[in-house]
Amino acid sequence: MIANSLDAYLILSGLLFAIGTFGFLARRNAISMLMSIELMLNAVNLAIVAFGAFVAGLAENGSVIAIMVIAVAAAEATVGLAIVIAIFRNRRTPLVDEYDAMRR
Amino acid sequence: MPSWIPGAFRPLIATAVLAGIVLTPAILTVLLWGGDFTDALFLVFAVTMLVSALAVVTMRDIIRCGLAMIVCFGALAGIYLLAGATLVAAAQVVVYIGAISVLILFAIMLTETKAAPSRLVFQTQAGPAGVAAVVLAIVIAITVTATDWGELGERLHTATDTLARLLFADYVLPFEIVGVLLLAAVIGGVFIAKRERGESL
Numbered sequence: 001m002i003a004n005s006l007d008a009y010l011i012l013s014g015l016l017f018a019i020g021t022f023g024f025l026a027r028r029n030a031i032s033m034l035m036s037i038e039l040m041l042n043a044v045n046l047a048i049v050a051f052g053a054f055v056a057g058l059a060e061n062g063s064v065i066a067i068m069v070i071a072v073a074a075a076e077a078t079v080g081l082a083i084v085i086a087i088f089r090n091r092r093t094p095l096v097d098e099y100d101a102m103r104r
Numbered sequence: 105m106p107s108w109i110p111g112a113f114r115p116l117i118a119t120a121v122l123a124g125i126v127l128t129p130a131i132l133t134v135l136l137w138g139g140d141f142t143d144a145l146f147l148v149f150a151v152t153m154l155v156s157a158l159a160v161v162t163m164r165d166i167i168r169c170g171l172a173m174i175v176c177f178g179a180l181a182g183i184y185l186l187a188g189a190t191l192v193a194a195a196q197v198v199v200y201i202g203a204i205s206v207l208i209l210f211a212i213m214l215t216e217t218k219a220a221p222s223r224l225v226f227q228t229q230a231g232p233a234g235v236a237a238v239v240l241a242i243v244i245a246i247t248v249t250a251t252d253w254g255e256l257g258e259r260l261h262t263a264t265d266t267l268a269r270l271l272f273a274d275y276v277l278p279f280e281i282v283g284v285l286l287l288a289a290v291i292g293g294v295f296i297a298k299r300e301r302g303e304s305l
Contacts, residue, residue: 003146003186004259007248012150012183014244016157018237023161025233026226031212032166035173038204039157042180045192053187056257060270063262066192067271070199071282075289077204081211082297089299094215097227 009050017043028095030084034077041073126151146186153179164225166216170209177201188261 016039023036045066052062088094091101109117129151130144152175159172177200184193227233271279 003142006253006256008146008150009183009187010248011245012153014248015154015241016180017244018241019154019157019161021240022233022237025236026230027161028225028227029166031208031215032161032169034211035160035169035208038173038200038208039160039176042177042200046180046183049184049187049189049192052262053189053259054256055253056260059260060262060267063189063192063267064271064275066189067195068275068278068282070192070195071286074199074204075286077207078289078293079296081207082293085211085214085297088215 006050006054009053010047013043013046013050016040016046028097030087030094030096030099031081033096034080034084037080038073038077041069041076045069045073122155125155142186146183149179149182149186152176153183166212167209170205170212173208174201174205177205188259190262191264191267192262 020036020039020043023039024033027033027036048062048066048069050062052058052060052066055062084094087099091099093099126148130147133139133147134141134144156172156176156179160169160176163169163172177196181193181196181201184190184196
């Protein structure tokens with residue numbers, strides 16, 4: 001019933017995406033923001049998998065796209081965390097609102 | 105948690121409350137609306153995922169945020185299984201829980217001092233951000249329910265051997281490009297994060 005309707009998966013994905021958006025906008029810590037981005041990527045992935053499972057013309061293609069997204073997300077996490085660590089080494093803080101060198 | 109509860113009982117009570125939050129919708133669905141086992145499982149995974157995602161974005165201690173993120177990814181892998189995408193679920197466990205979470209926990213431990221005071225956890229724009237997120241969720245929900253998705257089939261099960269054939273025949277070029285991208289990301293990450301000579305972290 002519920003697990004067999006596309007809407008349930010898509011609304012779940014939308015909720016997860018909204019939670020990720022809130023975390024990205026509201027947290028001060030750079031790593032928290034990266035974690036929120038991961039949540040949003042996962043939400044989009046869930047939507048892709050749901051479409052692949054229910055839309056007959058997509059079938060396996062949805063899974064292929066989802067696996068590609070997971071791989072790209074891994075690359076994104078690597079580079080993003082490396083940048084955060086490099087900034088942390090210079091500024092001694094993980095809090096993004098103290099990264100104000102270009103605003104002063 | 106109120107202070108009159110003895111410390112030894114607190115983990116027990118917290119576990120019981122969490123189990124209640126996770127299991128109640130599933131049990132209610134099965135009993136009241138005649139859902140089957142798959143529905144109950146879907147609800148358990150969905151509630152676990154949403155509660156742990158909320159924990160990721162609201163908790164003060166960032167290490168706990170990272171651990172809640174692992175729970176969130178695990179529940180999502182369960183939902184992928186229910187959607188019939190077994191290989192994606194396996195990739196989710198291997199890549200997200202096995203690699204990205206560990207990477208993020210390492211980065212937390214490299215950069216984090218003690219847990220920040222609670223007023224420092226959120227930006228000043230946290231209130232508007234919350235409103236924006238709620239509005240976004242409502243808009244997405246309305247869009248999803250109002251859209252006619254056309255011809256929808258039954259829930260398909262993705263066969264892994266078909267998927268592998270597709271991945272290594274039709275999609276072989278994107279596959280190779282993603283491989284090159286991962287190599288570039290690894291080299292770039294090492295280059296950006298590496299310590300200069302004589303510099304201490």
